[in-house]
Amino acid sequence: MVNGIExxxxxxxxxxxxxxxxxxxxDQQFVxxxxxxxxxxxxxxxxxxxxKDNELKRNIGLTFLRGDxxxxxxxxxxxxxxx
Amino acid sequence: MVNGIExxxxxxxxxxxxxxxxxxxxDQQFVxxxxxxxxxxxxxxxxxxxxKDNELKRNIGLTFLRGDxxxxxxxxxxxxxxx
Amino acid sequence: MVNGIExxxxxxxxxxxxxxxxxxxxDQQFVxxxxxxxxxxxxxxxxxxxxKDNELKRNIGLTFLRGDxxxxxxxxxxxxxxx
Amino acid sequence: MVNGIExxxxxxxxxxxxxxxxxxxxDQQFVxxxxxxxxxxxxxxxxxxxxKDNELKRNIGLTFLRGDxxxxxxxxxxxxxxx
Amino acid sequence: MVNGIExxxxxxxxxxxxxxxxxxxxDQQFVxxxxxxxxxxxxxxxxxxxxKDNELKRNIGLTFLRGDxxxxxxxxxxxxxxx
Amino acid sequence: MVNGIExxxxxxxxxxxxxxxxxxxxDQQFVxxxxxxxxxxxxxxxxxxxxKDNELKRNIGLTFLRGDxxxxxxxxxxxxxxx
Amino acid sequence: MVNGIExxxxxxxxxxxxxxxxxxxxDQQFVxxxxxxxxxxxxxxxxxxxxKDNELKRNIGLTFLRGDxxxxxxxxxxxxxxx
Numbered sequence: 084m085v086n087g088i089e090x091x092x093x094x095x096x097x098x099x100x101x102x103x104x105x106x107x108x109x110d111q112q113f114v115x116x117x118x119x120x121x122x123x124x125x126x127x128x129x130x131x132x133x134x135k136d137n138e139l140k141r142n143i144g145l146t147f148l149r150g151d152x153x154x155x156x157x158x159x160x161x162x163x164x165x166x
Numbered sequence: 167m168v169n170g171i172e173x174x175x176x177x178x179x180x181x182x183x184x185x186x187x188x189x190x191x192x193d194q195q196f197v198x199x200x201x202x203x204x205x206x207x208x209x210x211x212x213x214x215x216x217x218k219d220n221e222l223k224r225n226i227g228l229t230f231l232r233g234d235x236x237x238x239x240x241x242x243x244x245x246x247x248x249x
Numbered sequence: 250m251v252n253g254i255e256x257x258x259x260x261x262x263x264x265x266x267x268x269x270x271x272x273x274x275x276d277q278q279f280v281x282x283x284x285x286x287x288x289x290x291x292x293x294x295x296x297x298x299x300x301k302d303n304e305l306k307r308n309i310g311l312t313f314l315r316g317d318x319x320x321x322x323x324x325x326x327x328x329x330x331x332x
Numbered sequence: 333m334v335n336g337i338e339x340x341x342x343x344x345x346x347x348x349x350x351x352x353x354x355x356x357x358x359d360q361q362f363v364x365x366x367x368x369x370x371x372x373x374x375x376x377x378x379x380x381x382x383x384k385d386n387e388l389k390r391n392i393g394l395t396f397l398r399g400d401x402x403x404x405x406x407x408x409x410x411x412x413x414x415x
Numbered sequence: 416m417v418n419g420i421e422x423x424x425x426x427x428x429x430x431x432x433x434x435x436x437x438x439x440x441x442d443q444q445f446v447x448x449x450x451x452x453x454x455x456x457x458x459x460x461x462x463x464x465x466x467k468d469n470e471l472k473r474n475i476g477l478t479f480l481r482g483d484x485x486x487x488x489x490x491x492x493x494x495x496x497x498x
Numbered sequence: 499m500v501n502g503i504e505x506x507x508x509x510x511x512x513x514x515x516x517x518x519x520x521x522x523x524x525d526q527q528f529v530x531x532x533x534x535x536x537x538x539x540x541x542x543x544x545x546x547x548x549x550k551d552n553e554l555k556r557n558i559g560l561t562f563l564r565g566d567x568x569x570x571x572x573x574x575x576x577x578x579x580x581x
Numbered sequence: 582m583v584n585g586i587e588x589x590x591x592x593x594x595x596x597x598x599x600x601x602x603x604x605x606x607x608d609q610q611f612v613x614x615x616x617x618x619x620x621x622x623x624x625x626x627x628x629x630x631x632x633k634d635n636e637l638k639r640n641i642g643l644t645f646l647r648g649d650x651x652x653x654x655x656x657x658x659x660x661x662x663x664x
Binding site for chain 3: 420421422423424425426427436440456482483485486487488489490492
């Protein structure tokens with residue numbers, strides 16, 4: 084499953100067009116389809132859902148997320164199934 | 167809908183002259199027409215409205231927003247309709 | 250009104266020698282005439298007034314403001330009339 | 333045991349494919365298998381567990397962790413055995 | 416009075432050997448004679464007084480102030496007379 | 499005792515393979531043997547002990563400490579004897 | 582007394598081998614003999630005393646202080662005599 088991850092950005096590349104969980108400073112959480120990222124870890128997510136305590140807070144659709152406030156990013160297939 | 171987004175800044179480019187929702191650190195929120203942006207994610211919005219709990223707090227018209235305090239930016243067409 | 254704004258700094262350039270509203274982190278607000286700015290968004294304002302809840306807190310005259318603590322800058326003509 | 337550590341990143345290199353304990357600002361703690369890291373100390377962990385007071389909070393599987401929020405990283409073999 | 420201010424640092428240059436008011440993050444305030452500054456807005460002040468609520472807290476004489484914590488700098492002639 | 503310290507990093511170099519006290523932001527303290535450091539003040543410590551109010555909180559063995567959160571580093575021979 | 586201070590770092594250079602007062606973010610204060618500094622304002626102090634409300638909290642001897650957390654540095658001859 085983890086083949087081909089030589090550098091941290093490889094995981095983001097493998098997650099393109101897949102659902103990811105993004106956890107921000109200040110305990111904010113987003114779930115959405117990863118469309119694009121850059122070396123600053125700026126992201127574009129589609130069908131983004133803002134979550135609070137595993138409950139949907141609101142849908143914000145297509146979203147540009149600044150990398151600066153991100154703590155971690157997980158493919159939703161591994162992160163959400165186990166919760 | 168998400169055609170042509172290869173890099174995060176492509177979403178900002180697609181949103182020019184359209185209404186966007188900008189969420190800042192410290193729970194401040196702005197809605198306005200995106201006129202310009204740069205690689206630091208500094209923005210210029212027109213007809214900017216400062217929002218608090220989805221209520222209009224004040225109109226601040228034309229505004230330069232420093233990228234440094236931004237958490238996320240969403241096209242208002244997707245972000246606001248679903249709220 | 251918004252002609253000629255291709256990049257965010259164009260708004261600052263258009264606002265030279267005009268009154269601007271500057272909002273800082275920590276809810277500090279200044280109103281003054283924009284004399285100069287640089288790419289770090291360091292500003293010089295003249296006839297600067299420190300505001301608190303739309304009331305004048307004190308006059309601090311000519312002021313150098315470090316860009317680092319700035320959240321947004323608005324031409325006072327659009328920002329203040331609508332409040 | 334500590335042979336071959338000339339520069340700080342050598343410890344991360346020695347810890348590849350091994351379990352590490354990662355402590356973040358704000359008292360968050362993760363345990364997982366270190367798959368990749370870069371000079372910004374961005375990490376990819378596999379089988380990541382989010383811990384709280386030495387108790388498992390949740391499994392988040394494969395995870396990209398931004399270096400920016402990390403305080404320390406320890407090989408789990410030395411860090412966890414002694415707790 | 417404001418002739419010759421093309422760039423923000425021009426105000427600091429004009430204020431050399433004059434008294435300035437320096438306001439730091441965390442509401443600390445210093446008054447002293449500006450002897451030197453650099454592009455990081457590091458300052459050296461002489462006859463520095465640490466102020467609290469417009470009262471003298473202590474004299475700290477010659478002082479190196481790191482630019483990083485500075486919010487604004489005003490020539491004391493304009494800032495202090497009007498208080 | 500302080501011969502040969504021309505630049506700050508010389509003290510770290512002199513402290514290699516010796517016990518150091520590392521004080522972090524947020525009042526965390528570590529004691530361990532300094533194995534390696536770089537210009538970002540990232541450190542590797544061995545036999546690291548996390549301290550709280552001069553009491554041992556836990557042993558975390560071999561540790562990579564990000565420089566970003568460090569306030570000061572002292573050779574334990576001078577820092578701990580005098581406490 | 583202030584001859585020869587053209588740039589901020591000149592004050593640090595003049596203070597070498599003299600006692601300085603260093604004030605950090607979070608209200609921590611150190612007094613010690615300045616042995617070395619660099620352009621990041623990293624310092625090495627000898628005979629360092631950690632102070633709290635002008636009382637000695639503890640002796641930490643030889644110390645490397647990261648510039649990042651420093652607010653101001655004063656020659657102790659001017660800063661401490663006047664307190």
